[in-house]
Amino acid sequence: RIVYLNGEFLPFDEARVPIMDRGFLFADGIYEVSAILGGRLVDNAAHVARLDRSLGEIGIRNPHDAAEWERLQTELMSRNGVTEGLVYMQVTRGVAERDFAFPPADTAPTVMMFTQAKTVAANPLAEKGARVVTVEDLRWKRRDIKSVALLAQVLAKQQAVEAGVSEAWMVEDGAITEGSSSTAFIIRGRTVVTRPLSTALLPGITRASVLRLAAEADLAIEERLIPVAEALEATEAFYTSASAFVMPVIEIDGRRIGDGVPGPLTRRLRELYLDIARAG
């Protein structure tokens, strides 16, 4: 397995990061994940643009322009022979003596990428439908930044695992913010509902594409808060992410959603998304 670290393609075992890396000490870094399907990157321009935006928001210099990122991603995919799966990118503020404040301006960011071969399209969970639990949203106030500080999401996902379900939907002031690693949606009739973008949640790349597909499929869209009580009464529910695409939800907190099987509009949106993903 070959990974990318600071300008080099290296065997996994040879890629080492110093203990003073600010990603390790402070979670002072940004990441992105793009899916690979049929040898192509999915929605990648938007992921690379969000990486640039996240880095800018915390004042880390983006070491590569968009074309260079894509060139590196593509080379890593081909070196590993991955045609379906994920490519992970991470940039931290680099290696420096431990101090909360930014290191000297000439400190080089640490840049790392790896691929994971994985079945993302023919996912059995998407056929069966996922179950989710709601958990308290314990995060900070800049969730629009895709930071590697993911402790609250780690704890949320662990609660899901311990409850024997696939995802945790985080709740703040009685409304669903988003999944631990996904965007939450419900459907009522022919209306797709999801939370509006703000600093309270990550602007999901899959979210944006799915909203566009929903509008093209003549579904109504409401971007507003979703109270948990309303989600429990939804006719359908699903979540989106680069790795899950459109994942049907069949149960929330032990309450069956709709008929307890993936809903027809959700299945349609998944098919539409897979079509554009395959088309590159």
Ligand code: PMP
């Ligand atoms: N919200 C959170 C908190 C996430 O971690 C993710 C996955 N990175 C998403 C939403 C979904 O975003 P995307 O569709 O861009 O993968």
